[in-house]
Amino acid sequence: MELEVRHLRALCAIADTGSVRKAALQLGMTQPSLTTQLRRIEGAVGGLLFTRGQTGSRPTPLGHTVLLRARPIVAEMAALVTAARNAAVGAGGERLRVGSVGSRVVTGWLRRIHARFPDADITIHIEVSANTLLQLLATNQLDVAFVQETEGFPLAVPAGVERRVLTAREPKFVALAAGHPAAGRPVVKLAELADESWIVDPTADHEWAALCRAFAATGLDPRLIHVRDNTTAADLVASGEAVRPCQPTAEPAPGTVVRPLHGDPLTAELSLAARACALPLPELDALFTDLEAAYEEAATRSPAYQSWLDARGTALFRG
Incomplete structure (x- = not known):
């Protein structure tokens, strides 16, 4: 078996998340598939790359050696792909890569984004895990993402990623x-x-x-x-x-x-996340304004939510 970039990317994901399960989620794979792939990689290099225990997966000394060489390769490949995509966009128009957790807000938000940026190539990536969306932002695979943070369980926000709060305490x-x-x-x-x-x-x-x-x-x-x-x-x-x-x-x-x-x-904080300085401030402001409008639209369509808001005299977007 010859190691490919996807194998190196898998090793980096396991090391970064500390878990085969979380790495599989990040890579869009099933856990059994990633486990099988890891075993084949370990067979190819001739040794155990991670120890598995109740606290997760940790690199062995051999694993650290392999990761030391793998990370620059993965980073270079990501940079190459990004440069190629940017060149393609430069030839064909603006691109906007949007991510979101599942929500009724998404449809209204996308409709507004398309109306605001009619010539842009807009894509949407839906994830159950907000932590995965934040990782995609940090690795330049998304430009902006709508995420939620369960109260009492902070998200793992990567360095360089910033959040703008939409509502501080949405009830479940x-x-x-x-x-x-x-x-x-x-x-x-x-x-x-x-x-x-x-x-x-x-x-x-x-x-x-x-x-x-x-x-x-x-x-x-x-x-x-x-x-x-x-x-x-x-x-x-x-x-x-x-x-x-x-x-x-x-x-x-x-x-x-x-x-x-x-x-x-049960409550959650809702926010718009983006890499610092990745988008011009006016564009980020516009995306946030559109998200607010889409959220308000979805809220007004829910009689139960409207009753909850009315009973508290609570305005949207003020905690």
Whole structure:
């Protein structure tokens, strides 16, 4: 087996994230595929490159030696690709690479961006993990990204990446079956859902940990089930088999309702992230203004969120 740049990139990702699972997510691979690839690389170099334990994956002395040579190669290749893309853009117009966590806000934001920059080549990259989006920004694979940070679980913000806060404390709501006994109430207490199975996405940053912390604060111990597919998750909620946390702007799936949680035990900070000086300030200001407008549009379409805002006399974008 001959080592290729993609193999070196995989080794750097494992070293940078400290985890084969996180590296696979960053690289857009499955964990088993990356594990198999790592074994083949180790077979090719003739030794163990990482030790695996409960604390993650750490380079061995041989791994450090290989990484010392791999990093410059990966960096040079990234620079070459970036230069080539920039040259292509220079010949054909402006390019804007947008990233975002999944949200109803994305459609309205993109519509406004296209209207503002009609001649630009605009691409969108959707990720469950905000940490992955920040890494893509740091490595010049994205220009700007809409991210969220779960309260109490700070994001790993790379050096040179800056964030502009959209709203400091967005509440998480809960989606449950329309026939659920709590569905008729305007606000639902966690204790009312203590016996339910809660759906969490294992690839979402800290979603599982935040939910466990919220229940622990009330002395409850929920049943958690990991589901990555949104269609399956929606069907499970509609059938009454489970409930799931959701964004307040989320549109209820057929057979479900979205309700606020009493006391707002789950919240997140929403922000626009970009590399420092990567975009001209007027352009960044415009993208942020469009994001604000798109978020407000999505919020006004959610009766549950509007009721939550009205009950508190809270204006959007003021924490």
